[in-house]
Amino acid sequence: MKKLQIQIPLILPKVQDEKDQCVEKLINALQDTEGLEKVHVADETDNGVPQLCFHYNPELISINSIQQIAKRTGAEIGEKYGHKLIEVEGIRHVRHARKIEASLNRMDGILQAAVSASGMIGIEFETSKINEEKILTALRKEGLDILVTDVDVERYIKITGVDQNEPDQKEHDHPDGEEDHGHSDGGIFGKNTELIFSIICGAFLGIGFGLSYVDTIPSWVSLSLYIGAYFFGGYFTAKEAIQTVAKGGFEIDFLMLVAAIGAAILGEWAEGALLLFLFSMGHALEHYAMNKARKSIAALAELTPKTALLKRNGKTEEVGIEELKIGDIIVVKPNSKIPADGVIVSGTSSVNQAPITGESVPVDKQPVDDPDKDWSQEDDIKDQNRAFSGTINGNNTLEIKVIKEAKDSTLSRLVKLVNEAQTQKSPTQLLTDKFEKIFVPSVLALVVILLFAFLVIDETFSESFYRAMAVLVAASPCALAISTPSAVLSGVARAARGGVLIKGGRPLEDLGVLTALAFDKTGTLTEGKPKLTKVVALQDIGEDEMLKIAVAVEGLSDHPLAKAVVRDGKERLKGTDIPEAKDLEAVLGKGIKASLGNDKIYIGNLDLYEELDDKKPSNEIEEQVKNLESDGNTTMLIRQNDNYIGIIALMDTPRKEAKETLKQLKKIGIKRMIMLTGDNQKVADAVAKEIGLTDAWGSLLPEEKVEAIKKLRKTEDKVAMVGDGVNDAPAMANSTVGIAMGAAGSDVALETADIALMADKLETLPFAIGLSRKAKGIIRQNLWVSLGIVAILIPSTILGWANIGIAVLIHEGSTLVVVFNALRLLAYKK
Known part of the structure; x- marks a missing residue:
């Protein structure tokens, strides 16, 4: 088995030398990644900068992946190594591809070359020994035509012949004295x-x-x-x-x-x-x-239109998508493709997102609350406000504010990652x-x-x-x-069409032999936001009257739970006037106090009333609160002056599709489905019972999730970690297959996972596993x-x-x- 060793200059923010604890943490985080044999600080430095030495198996992990993992664990990587994805024409079959691959791997400075018969070439090289020009010259000597040297949608459209009207469709600029072999045309016919x-x-x-x-x-x-x-x-x-x-x-x-x-x-x-x-x-x-x-x-690349209608000074003009800048407003007419990633600033419509996320039902879109805000820096944009390049607008005109340039769009990166997968x-x-x-x-x-x-x-x-x-x-x-x-190649192509990005043959094969799936809870198995689940009136006061008081007081707070009470409470009290509260006082981790008319209102957990005064809730009320909490709810006890008037309960509720999806997974032979969560064990057990999980492990810190995955791998051999790819990245790196949900909306998820479910839809998982098994x-x-x-x-x-x-x-x-x-x-x- 071929083993390689590289040294990467290590730049950790605010770290003075390689003996710092952060370096030790970074090494420990990297050590268990599949394909990395050993990670240690090198004896020599690079101009005084410490170097991490990686011993790795290039068949299991690429330099690009090592760099991504190191970045995620807190390091910036020096530009000592290059990674190129080149599309060529003229590879006639698999054996021809292998011959070219062997020839490239013999070149000085090339660490790893992988050549697909489909015409994709991935090359990792030392920038001090070889540059892009030498690599391209070597490929031309093999009789290949270079189509694209950095695969992304923008260059695809300009070069690969998607636009049949472009006269200059290929990069045929050979260096002086070098003839064009013309092998890509195959000859006279x-x-x-x-x-x-x-x-x-x-x-x-x-x-x-x-x-x-x-x-x-x-x-x-x-x-x-x-x-x-x-x-x-x-x-x-x-x-x-x-x-x-x-x-x-x-x-x-x-x-x-x-x-x-x-x-x-x-x-x-x-x-x-x-x-x-x-x-x-x-x-x-x-x-x-x-x-x-x-x-x-290649059909993925054709999803993006070549031009966009740019709104400028009250007029619209047609421009090439490569000219669009962040903050530009574009007009998308009915039944036309959306040319860039952005947020809706005007108009409502339904958009067919199937080309990107695989969703069969169009998604209703509406404008954001604050059109002037710089949305390009926002990570959490609601699906109803977000637009992806390559998706198809419905029957109404939309105005969209661009949040990503063409080369960074979700579609562009999807194309690049699918091509790398080949x-x-x-x-x-x-x-x-x-x-x-x-x-x-x-x-x-x-x-x-x-x-x-x-x-x-x-x-x-x-x-x-x-x-x-x-x-x-x-x-x-x-x-x-x-x-x-x-x-x-066929499996990766089919998955991409169904809104699932599978990054190569290894995850495609591994996914099909999984016996256990570990899920993150928040946002994966649950909605990711608390919802009002119970309203209990304790006095003669009616539920709606009690809820009105709660909404009035919680409306003064910006706590996530308070926002959930206000949102769901107003929905339940539709059309009812809400009184006005004032004089908010927060008690950290316990609750809030405020004035409503002549009354003093208290809302919080049992700890709030423990220290407040001697007017404690009765044993019966405490029992009701604890019963609700044992079912996984977060509870708030409401007191008006000296009287306890009600309890409201909130819960991050399971996704509607979770139960049915887990049932399907069980049906196709997944034996164990484990939830890993930072929430307490009671909450974990309640969710697990409701949706049909086999195990629920609660109160876990991120590093404990990694240990949980390692423990599972010892008993189950092949384990996948399903999460949103942000805080689950370390656990994903240690699982057999890392699966990220909602990757279309998250750059980190798209880069992190072996498999990315483009839509935030749990039900895509059985399709991905079924395809892998096939x-x-x-x-x-x-x-x-x-x-x-x-x-x-x-x-x-x-x-x-x-x-x-x-x-x-x-x-x-x-x-x-x-x-x-x-x-x-x-x-x-x-």
Whole structure:
């Protein structure tokens, strides 16, 4: 297993040296992250700045992720390492991607390169040793066209051909003296050249084969057609094989070429031409199928309109979205796409948010209370006031104040993260890559042995040679190479369409084998805001009269619980006049006092009355308060002068969908569902009982949540942490899979989690787990098909039961079976 070591300059605010306790806390927080083997302070400094040394496994964690985790745990990271996400055109299949990846990883200064057959390349490098220009030059030398060097929506729209009217769609600015290889166009017929060459090859082969049965036509005519078939069928295979051999490597293309040449030497021109026809046709169809999944992801970028109607000095003018600045007011007409993230400042409408959050029902939008405020600094914007770029306005005109530039919009970052996900390999893919490294040399050794079989058994050299070539074809692991990446790509694409961001193959696979889910309580299982649940009148005074007094007094306070009493109380007392209270006095942590007319009103918990005077509540009243609290309520006892007139109870109520979602999760095989909360155990138990959790662990501090996750991992093996991604980040980093809810509205959640549910909807969770299980199942099927075919074909060709034609037919057939099996994920239903 490849291990890497990097040193990052560590800048902790207000920390003078590396012996500070904050540094120790940071190291402890990082130490348990999966993929990080060891974290310690390095012996040497970087210009006097302490350096943290990370020993890590790049297959499990990237430098970018290390930097994100370090930032979340309080450190700023020096710009010693760079991270680039580049989109290219010209990668023809998975094996070609792997060849480019190996070539990049050999370059000095590149720490880790990951290349996806979909055209995404993720590179992490040392800025002191290599720069972006050198990387791009290396990619061009591999015959690739650079489309986008920093993937975001704005550049996508300008470059990738989303706007078909743009004349300059690609970055084709090669350095002086460097020619444009034009591989992205594939050749004279553009992108379809390989497919057309393959069809011509098949036509020549078919005509040649047919004419060989006509006695009157000389044999050289068929031979000429077979040679033509060799040229068209072998053009791309030979080109790739030569490039690979020139770099000292052996790939499947080279083995196929050797087998085809071997067939020609033996005079089996028709079989050799058939091999090249099926191999090139298989490649072309594989390329087409992978493009289908890739287009599903690229469609995300097309969600944003290229222009916006900017309101300036009372007039509107059309401008490109890249010109929009924070604070600009844009006008969005009915039934058109919203071009930027912002808040509604005028108009009401319903907006279809499905493209971003996957929500099937349009969300009603209304203006914010304070349109002049700088909303770009606000973290907590209500869903009814917020607008996302790429979502679709309903029947009314809206005016929206821009809160994020195009490059920072939720959609832009979603596109970037989905594209990064394509470069992350899954555990199965890492396993198959390792298997191939042993398998391919073993096959070559077997082929060499079979070449000399004529020395041991009674047959001619040509028969031994033919058998060896047939084994070479049979053992080529094409289907194995593409079985996992095609499924991961399709799974990530389907999830993105359903409002779920899955950041690569590892979380996609891990999510499907989870046995336990740990949930944060506030805002995840509950609404995240207290609601008025009970109003109890203790005297002859009516409930509404008592509630009026409570609303009048609590209206003077800005405490969250007071606001909840006022909001829900007014809703309940609709149309009733509320009297005016005055002279508010707060008693910290216990309650408030105020005057209402000639009366003195007290509202608070039992502790408030313990120290107030000798007019204590009766045992019966105390019992009622404690009963309500045991059900998870926060209670307030109200006293008017000397009389206790009522109790009001509030509770952060469970989400409406929580109970049904947990029932579905249980149904699909999640054995344990645990709530981790800072609230007291009584509140935790009450919520757990109401919604059907298996466990509830209360009174936990953030660091104790991390310990709880570690404890769960020992008993349950695979555990996911579901939260909002802000205060749950440390627990998420220690779980098998971190799942953040409401990521569309939270930058931190979007960056933190392995899986981000874009909508603040708990019910998306069973869809994500179901999709993951389907993906895991398809990956398993693909592995069985690809390995099973190889296991059957190798002995069949050794024993002479199958010739080259049959071997290549079954071989290419299995490759297409696994690709199209993977594409079934794109049609996965919720």
